[in-house]
Amino acid sequence: MVYEMETLGGAIEDVxxxxxxxxxxxxxxxxxxxxxxxxxxxxxxxxxxxxxxxTLLARTxxxxxxxxxGTAFYAKASEALRWLDDATEGARQSQDVLSGxxxxxxxxxxxxxxxxxxxxxxxxxxxxxxxxxxxxxxxLDLAANRIDLALRASVEALPDMGYRASKITDFHIGLYAxxxxxxxxxxxxxxxxxxxxxxxxxxRQPPGAAQLLLTDKxxxxxxxxxxxxxxxxxxxSLLRVVLAGGGIGPIPSMIxxxxxxxxxxxxxxxxxxxxxxxxxxxxxxGRDAPARVRVFREYVRTALCAGQVVQK
Numbered sequence: 001m002v003y004e005m006e007t008l009g010g011a012i013e014d015v016x017x018x019x020x021x022x023x024x025x026x027x028x029x030x031x032x033x034x035x036x037x038x039x040x041x042x043x044x045x046x047x048x049x050x051x052x053x054x055t056l057l058a059r060t061x062x063x064x065x066x067x068x069x070g071t072a073f074y075a076k077a078s079e080a081l082r083w084l085d086d087a088t089e090g091a092r093q094s095q096d097v098l099s100g101x102x103x104x105x106x107x108x109x110x111x112x113x114x115x116x117x118x119x120x121x122x123x124x125x126x127x128x129x130x131x132x133x134x135x136x137x138x139x140l141d142l143a144a145n146r147i148d149l150a151l152r153a154s155v156e157a158l159p160d161m162g163y164r165a166s167k168i169t170d171f172h173i174g175l176y177a178x179x180x181x182x183x184x185x186x187x188x189x190x191x192x193x194x195x196x197x198x199x200x201x202x203x204r205q206p207p208g209a210a211q212l213l214l215t216d217k218x219x220x221x222x223x224x225x226x227x228x229x230x231x232x233x234x235x236x237s238l239l240r241v242v243l244a245g246g247g248i249g250p251i252p253s254m255i256x257x258x259x260x261x262x263x264x265x266x267x268x269x270x271x272x273x274x275x276x277x278x279x280x281x282x283x284x285x286g287r288d289a290p291a292r293v294r295v296f297r298e299y300v301r302t303a304l305c306a307g308q309v310v311q312k
Contacts, residue, residue, distance in 0.1 A: 011051065012084065017044040018056060019078045022066050099128040102292050106151040109235035110279070111135030113255045114304075115151075122299050129292050137234060142284055148293045151300070153252065155277035166297070168279040169304040171254045175268035181245040182266060189268060192222035199229040199247035203238045212250070214272040222272070250274045254304065279304070 020030035021041065031041045049056050056070035066074055106115055111133060119131050134140065134147065142150060142163055151168070152158070158165055175195075182188055189195050192214050202210055210226045230246050232238045235255050242249040243264055251265075259265040281297045283289045289297075 011044075011048065012081075014044040014048040014051075015077050016081060017041050018048055018070075019074060019081060021045065021057065021064055022070070022074045023078075026064060098126050098291050098295055100290070100292050101130050101132065102296055103132045103134065103146060103148045104151070104296070105134040105136065105140050105145070105147050105149075107137050107153060107234075108135055109239070109252065109255050110151055110153060112236045113239060113258065117258075118300055118303055121303075122296060125299070126292075126295065129296070131296075142282065148283060148289070149297060150282040151279060152282060153277055153279045155275045158280060158282075163282050163284060165280045165282045168281050168297075168301045169254070170276065170278050171252050172273040173250050173252050173275045173277070174256070174270065174273050175248055176242055176251050176256050176260070176265045177248045177268055178243055178245045178264065179266050181242075181247060184245070188266070192224050192269060192272060195224050195226070195248065195268075200226040201230045201232065201238055201241045201247045201249035202226060202228040203232045203234055203249075205231065212274055214269070214274060216271045216273075218271075252277070254279065 017030060017034060017036070020033050021027055024030050024033060027038050027041050027045075031038045034041070045057060052073070054069045054073075055067050056073055058065050058067050058070075104115075112135065115133060115135075119133065123129065123131060134145070139152065140147060140150070142148075150163075152165075153171070155173070177198075185198060189198065200210075205228065210228065212224045212226050214222045214224055230241050232241060235251055238249050239251055239255055239259070241247075242251065243259060248268055256265055256267075260267060281300065283293055283297070285293070
């Protein structure tokens with residue numbers, strides 16, 4: 001006989017009460033074990049038998065014994081309860097135990113130029129946590145793709161996604177070039193108007209010259225006409241073209257930071273930026289997420305805010 005969840009009405013505690021009566025032999029002993037009254041246990045038994053349409057227990061003044069149907073039901077129900085208890089304990093432990101599989105998604109630029117070093121350093125601290133990276137510019141749905149954490153950068157407010165987002169760090173999109181490019185094409189430009197004399201590398205721009213609005217920390221703005229000599233589809237490839245001496249390019253500061261620190265890139269008009277944005281961490285549970293998710297999110301936040309990757 002198959003006992004479907006719909007038949008049981010989800011009354012797991014009624015099933016637990018029945019199993020306790022079988023195991024301890026009396027309603028009184030079962031009630032004591034479950035910290036309930038005899039009346040409560042009796043009502044649970046009656047309710048369960050009514051839902052199943054079967055008599056599970058034979059009652060006498062001195063004892064309660066399972067019927068043939070009750071014995072068959074107990075064999076499978078008690079095993080199911082053990083599985084359920086194990087699953088419950090595992091879920092509870094995930095809130096505190098730093099282990100397991102961590103599935104993270106990030107856009108291509110963050111995934112290629114920010115996450116690799118962070119993930120390696122994170123696993124040195126928590127080797128019991130395995131990390132899987134899904135690097136794509138497509139915004140994957142967390143639930144549908146079983147993703148624990150999504151890192152998403154935006155220069156605007158995030159749309160309502162039904163998930164919990166927390167701020168990781170702020171960044172700006174600045175202008176950068178390779179020292180070799182600047183040496184071959186004149187001095188480092190010192191005012192926005194001088195930028196028109198240089199070749200540009202741009203991503204995600206329509207054909208033709210691009211109108212870029214630069215702003216500085218004092219609130220001033222300047223319109224720059226950028227004539228791209230090379231176009232790319234993303235900041236990860238743009239970074240590599242600029243590193244190769246392709247021209248001046250607007251790059252998110254957290255993407256350019258490692259190259260700036262090594263001297264492979266030079267900030268151009270460091271006071272000015274094309275845009276400012278925020279990197280967010282998005283998860284299913286927010287503060288109630290499993291421990292592996294919370295500790296990774298906090299590690300990334302601490303590392304980036306400490307300037308390990310972001311160029312301030």
